[in-house]
Amino acid sequence: MVEQIPRLESESFSLPVSEHPVLSQVLSQLSDQPESELSLEEWAEKINVSGRTLSRMFKSETGMTFILYRQHVRLCSALKYLAQGRSVVNVAMDMVFSSQSAFIRLFRQAFGKTLGNILYKKGRGLSPAH
Numbered sequence: 001m002v003e004q005i006p007r008l009e010s011e012s013f014s015l016p017v018s019e020h021p022v023l024s025q026v027l028s029q030l031s032d033q034p035e036s037e038l039s040l041e042e043w044a045e046k047i048n049v050s051g052r053t054l055s056r057m058f059k060s061e062t063g064m065t066f067i068l069y070r071q072h073v074r075l076c077s078a079l080k081y082l083a084q085g086r087s088v089v090n091v092a093m094d095m096v097f098s099s100q101s102a103f104i105r106l107f108r109q110a111f112g113k114t115l116g117n118i119l120y121k122k123g124r125g126l127s128p129a130h
Contacts, residue, residue: 015072018061022047026054027062030070034077035096040066075110078103088115 015031018024026043030036038046043066044054058066074095081091092103108114 015069015076016062016064018057020057020061022049023054023057023061027069030073031077034070034074035094037096071106072110075107078107082115082118 015027018027026047040054041051044051047054049057055066058064058069062069064072074097078091078095081094082088086094088103089100092100095103097103097106104115
């Protein structure tokens with residue numbers, strides 16, 4: 001189970017980085033606090049730019065919108081927590097997904113595999129709730 005998670009993280013999913021000094025600060029803070037619920041406008045205010053400017057920075061520097069980038073940060077963090085043996089329910093809630101099923105759906109979209117494919121081994125199931 002756990003052996004597959006780091007491989008998935010490194011092979012299938014990486015986050016874009018930015019050379020832009022202001023945006024790289026935001027990206028770093030998002031990675032350090034993936035559960036943060038600050039909006040694009042709140043982040044923009046923190047770094048003294050307009051929301052529109054920050055939105056354009058995200059798109060041009062990362063190729064992603066702010067929302068999509070934050071979602072991917074949360075999924076990467078979720079992988080780390082799952083590899084540590086934390087429950088799917090707790091990880092989904094800690095990473096501020098609206099529900100366990102929303103987390104599972106987004107996980108599959110991002111990684112191309114279901115959590116079940118990763119968490120269950122033949123003859124020895126690990127409940128996604130554990």
